[in-house]
Amino acid sequence: MTFTLAIVGRPNVGKSTLFNRLAGKRLAIVDDTPGVTRDRRMAEGRIADLEFRLIDTAGLEEGDPGSLSDRMRKQTEAAIEEADVAILLYDARVGLTTMDEHFAKLLRRSKTPIILAANKCEGKFIQQGIYEAYALGMGDPIALSAEHGEGLGDLYQALVETLQEIGIDPHAEEEIDEEAERRAREANTGPEEGDLNYEFEDPEDEDEEVKPLRLAIVGRPNAGKSTLINELIGEDRMITGPEAGLTRDSIGVDWEWDGLPVRIYDTAGLRKQARISEKLEKLSVADTMRAIQFAEVVVLLLDAELGVEKQDLKIAERVVEEGRALLIVLNKWDAVENRLEVQRAFEDALTRSLPQIKGVKTVTLSALTGKGLQRLMPAVEEVYEIWNARVPTAAFNRWLHEKLEKHPAPSVNGRRIKMRYGAQIKTRPPTFAIFCNLPDDVPDSYVRYLENELRRDFDLPGVPLRFIMKGSANPYEGRRRKNK
Structure with missing residues (x-):
């Protein structure tokens, strides 16, 4: 990315629509309601051969110091x-x-050069609205239709001219560090003869970029999700406040923890389905669900003062259904008096409602004060590693035969279920295939028995496990008996 481009303006002029157009996909929620966007959102944008870092902003509004409008305006100014x-x-x-x-x-x-653009110019009677813009003294306005993609050629030309005026070459290629390139060439020449102090590396892995760990923070409204992210990254990146439901979009923030690249997603609070009536809130909930599907680890943030509610357990169940790694965080722990009682109540509720993910890891902290925050990311990394765990095929089959001897699979309609062998077929989450003669007749209770035993014996707590029963072919089927 050679430069950064921000889109600003008053509410409901089409900033998020233009953001989505330049990003090439629908990332920001778009609705006729003014003030949908509150936090600034970032993405990679492009017009023809011009690539840049793109920022969508909240609508510029005046407000009293400390008000929501004032906090949104500060985000835009940043x-x-x-x-x-x-x-x-x-x-x-x-x-x-x-x-x-x-x-x-x-x-x-401001010191930032401004390009004036008139949006919603797809009609025939908008000339007056364009001519009025000259009164601002900001040069010729560019006529755009963000919804239909019109006028992007003029915007391209204006961007190139503006960047050249401030000394940025929009088509410049990134400079190559010659010294780093020389060291890389030397490193790829391989070990000298007789030198065995090296490890084999797959050459395809050298070019593979290290992808960030995708971490989504979810929970009910006003649980402290945005406050937690701000405390983690060390800046007021997300709008926070006492108002419930401040976050509407799922906002991704790039960050690094102990050398590990992380992309954190702040999400809208999830209320009970029956209480969701407005179209905008439905869009926000759908955006949160997409963030859960896209994430690798999901932190379910609970308000420890309010205790565990049915909605919290439903969110956890949804995370498990999606096969994501789950971590429970009890926020506002510093304000809890009967901590042992609260933690026991939570563990009992989780055991009753989500028996399929025994051993879910929990962390207690205060996002507002930062107390206990140092325990969060090590727990995230631990859960992520379990989610990526792989059990060797030989070890899995030895384990399977031991369990079958200890507790054989039941008979169905007088026919015995014979499980012959199995293997782990994928990770993220750990998924196992078992080949047997009656795959459709294996009772759910027996599958749960295998899940619990596998979780305990191979130390796989707190992550979803998948078992797929597959039919094994009969080697004698189709053969005809030879005539004597």
Whole structure:
């Protein structure tokens, strides 16, 4: 990425629509309701051969110090300061408003160059809205239709000209560190004859980029998800406050912990299905569910003061159904008086409601004060490693035969279920295939028995396990008896 581009403007002018258009996919929630976006969202953007880092921002609004509007405006100001170029977007159908003029003055005082763009220009009667923009004194406005992808060629030209004016070559290739390249060539020449102090490495792995661990933070509204992320990364990246439901989009933040790249997803709070009536909240919930599907480890954040509710257990059950690694975090632990009683109540509820994931790891902390936060990421890494665990085929079959001798599979309609052999066929989560003569008749209770025994014997607590029963072919089927 050669530069960073921020999209700013008052609420409901189409910033998120333009963000999705430039990103090439629907990342931000788009709705007619003003002020949908609250936290700034980042992605890789592109227009033709021009690649850049893209920032979507909350609508610029005035508000009292400490209010939600004021906190959203500070997030937008941080994005403008971070960007090399910013697009000030306004609605050409509505024309310039007093708010547009106010924030144009604010942007002119910033050091970031501004490109003025009129959105929603797909109609025939918007010329007046374009002509009004000259009063802002920010040059010629670019006519766009973010929804239909019109006007991107003019935006491309304006970006190139603006970047050249501030000394950035938008088509410059990244500089190559010649010394690093020389060391890499020497490293790839291989060991000298007689030197055995080296380890074999797959050459395909050398070019493989280390992918970040995808970590989603989920929970009910106002559990402290955004506060936890801000405390982890050490900056006020997410909007926080006493209001419930502040987060609407699933926002991804790149971070590094102890040398491990991590991408953390802040998600919207999940309420009971019966209470979700507004279209916008339904979109937010769907975005959270996509974050769970995309994540590798999911942290379910609970408010320790409120205890465990049915909705918390439903969220945990959904995470398990998706096959993600689960970690339970009890937040606001510093405010809990009867800690032993609360923890026992939680463990009892989890054992009763989610018997299929025995041994789920729990962490207690306070996201607001940071107390206990040092235990979170080691627990995430531990759960992630178990989720990626692989059991050798020989060890698995020895274990399977021992369990079959100890507790044979039951008979069905007078026919005995014969389990011949098995193997782990995938990780993430650990998934095992067992070949038997009656795969469709194996009782669920017997599968649960195998899951519990495998979890205990191979130390696989707290992650979903999958068992697939497959039919094994009869080697004598189809053969005809030879005539004597």
